[in-house]
Amino acid sequence: MPAPTTTLLIEGTFEELVEELATYIDNLKKAHGDEDSNIQAECTALLAENKKDDVLKKLVTGSATLNEAPEKEFIAAYNLLVHLTRQSPNLNMFLPRVCQNLSAPVRSSPANGAGLALSILSTVFNTLQPDNDNRYHVFLAILSVVRRSANFETLRPQLKHLDQWLAAWDMDEEDQRKLYLAIVEVATVAGEEEHAYQYLVRALRTIPSDELSTPESQQLSLRALKSALTHPTHFDFQDLTALDTIQALRNSHPIYFQLLEIFTADLLDDFNDFKDEHDGWIEEQELDADALNRKMRLLTLASIAASTGQTRSLPYAHIAKALQIPSSDVEMWVIDVIRAGLVEGKLSQLTQTFLIHRSTYRVFGENQWREVASRLDMWRNSLVGVLQVIQMEKASFIQMKDAENKEIEAKLNGATSGRAGGFSRLRKEEPELE
Template structure:
């Protein structure tokens, strides 16, 4: 969505009106030749003046209001033969409105809103393919033709979003958070009006299943006003987003924590304490507040979704605190309050949610952690226990490096002794190998059965997100 520069048509006012009337005549019920002529003639009579005279400004406004009324009555006039004609006619109408009325007048505001709503209704109710796309383009053009600071822009944009939220995909609209932030700063609206717009837009994205975008809009609204009801809504939508496991975006907005109260504050507290203990607390809280969760009416925010997030966060916390980067099934099952048979399912969920990268060893009932997501709360939390774990891992790493260095130094010393010593050592090694070979021949055939029994053990299944 970019600003557009209107190009003034080289037609006099009378011809502009007749062009619009001719377009609208194709959308009237039963558009036969007689009806079309009568329709156009009615507008021709309105712009008729005596020779040598011009239409007064007041008369122009009356005529424009009349033709706007017909656009509203005929639902935007979207039933024209070609979609390109529909767009062209609306561009002409926008020009006619901008040259006939003051942009700050109530008449202009009312006309823009009425036509936009008519286009929406016409697009939604049309039985012709492509009418939604045509209506969306008209509304998009209308938005872009308005000045960047116009308070009418949010109204037109909401109408466009409402149209697309039905049969189409709102993601097709390039409405990024950055673009919207710039627009909000330009629109001549009060904070209350901005909050109203953002809340309404958020509802449309939520109804279309775009919860992350709905949350972005609510977060922007909180920066304008931290009303308690708005804070609660933002928290619950954040919890409804399936792959979002922290509430920092909402809680970091100044004044939000002070407005938290009631059940919303209780559910937030589950995500702020000890991760493993939170699972048990969450089970009790959900059992006692299931009806409240359901009454929130937010798709994706359910008792099961809350417990799922608490369990996955607990799993990440266990992985972060593991000294060996290995987790057995039993402690995972205990921490998550699940059966051991369910452990692999939860680990796979954590991997697919990009919280961890791990491998599952089924024969050993072991999870080997390779890395943790930097975005997870557990990975970013760093207290005294994390410092102790870091110190222990650094000590182990120092020991491993020291041992590796000793091996390198021994190899360097051996190389410095020259080729003779190396040959002697290799010769001794060959004699030992010969002796081992004789022993192996004697034992040939005895260990075959044991080897077959050992096959298949220690195999690992790589789990890919």
């Protein structure tokens, strides 16, 4: 049965608009088999008693059928519904249900339904005051639609405003966590693993200290840890070790925490010892063993590059031994670690060494501070030597200039004396006038 083709415009009195929308919903329901729908009559009776909020309840309850509206009428119908609900001082009562309906699939337009729903939700979001916490619920609905469509690019530009919005809405930690986790799911579905990890860490920061041992906290912590371990470009684990929720895994999941400590600061040998100690555990936890091995080799190479001290070079043989690889594969691994941004340097095939220009410390503790102090002492001594050379050259230059000035002065004095004597003789030889 074809759907009705009523055209809706947002103009007229509240009563007129209610009758128009109620009639449209009734016709739409009947077009899809609900012959008993009589929302228009019920709304008319309630309007006679001036029960506007009860009228809006009827409309909002029946508005789920608007997802069956033809594509060309969908936006107009929902705009009318939103306009009517905004006439009530109790908008909080109606908006969540409207958002829930818009989060559901638009059955009349599977291809463009997400875009239509986002258009309405964006309109609702933008018409609310910036500090209106109803925006929070609308944004959750937007996230639900984006997740269903896997169109993360629609959301990406808006995330830069998220901190500002949360501050304006004054959300508690639980609501913030709910929002962060919704973004995590959207990013995960869209394959945006880095964004998913970032907002998962944010969610962990909202867990209070008295809930660190709850199942939810442990589940989220393990999820973040697994994501960090297996993500191909994540090499810094100090953002995790700084979290109380992750530290709580030391007691609840000690093997996971041991693995985290290895990836934070240890080398490939330590990782191999871990695998021997917990044989088969990595496979049981469904972790990607190949990805872990690759990351551990890159981290090991970064560590030995940072520990070269003043020599700033690594022989190929040293790299091959540390990474437990053939010498022929050394250059490939060095190129990979440079691409990962962990080290900068230059390969010398002639000398079979890797010349290090810059290296990254995986952790910065007492030993690293000592190395920094040693380098500062070396630079200070070098600067003292340079300063001494400059002072010696300056003194030599001054002496040379003084000698040159004295020599010039002597020549000038000699020239002046010669000219004075010659002039006297000329005067004596001049004839006297009589």
